[in-house]
Amino acid sequence: MSTFREKAEAQTEQVIGQMLGDELLVREGQSRLRKADSEAEPSEDRAKDRAKDRDEDRAKGADQGIVRDERGQEQPKDKARAQQVSRVDKGGDPPGKKA
Known part of the structure; x- marks a missing residue:
């Protein structure tokens, strides 16, 4: 059985135990969850690390561009970089200073 499935079943067991007021069922679920965590395969840990790295990369990319000020x-x-970005003149009023 996969670690994910084992954890899901353990959590389900805990919830059902809590709903029924069965403390033994809750403890068994907690025990199964701890066991599943300790038996997690290294490949799953690497997959989690890669996913975390991707999220961090996305967060770095989100650090560019447009932000909202205190008034929304x-x-x-x-700002300095935004003022230097060139745009193509499409026949209207071109951006930037006029010479």
């Missing part, structure tokens, strides 16, 4: 208005995260 959208502002560029890096």
Whole structure:
């Protein structure tokens, strides 16, 4: 049985024990959950580490671009960089200073 399934069954056993007021069932569920945690395969731990790394990478990427100020208005995260970004002139009023 997979570790995930074992943990899910152990938690279900705990919840049912709590609903019925059966303290023995709750303790058995807790014991099964601890056993499943201790028997977790190293490959599952590596998968969890990789998922954590991906989440951290996403968080770093979210650190760029537009943020909200104290009034909830959208502002560029890096104002100096945002002012230097070039845009293509589409025939309207071009951005930036005019010479």
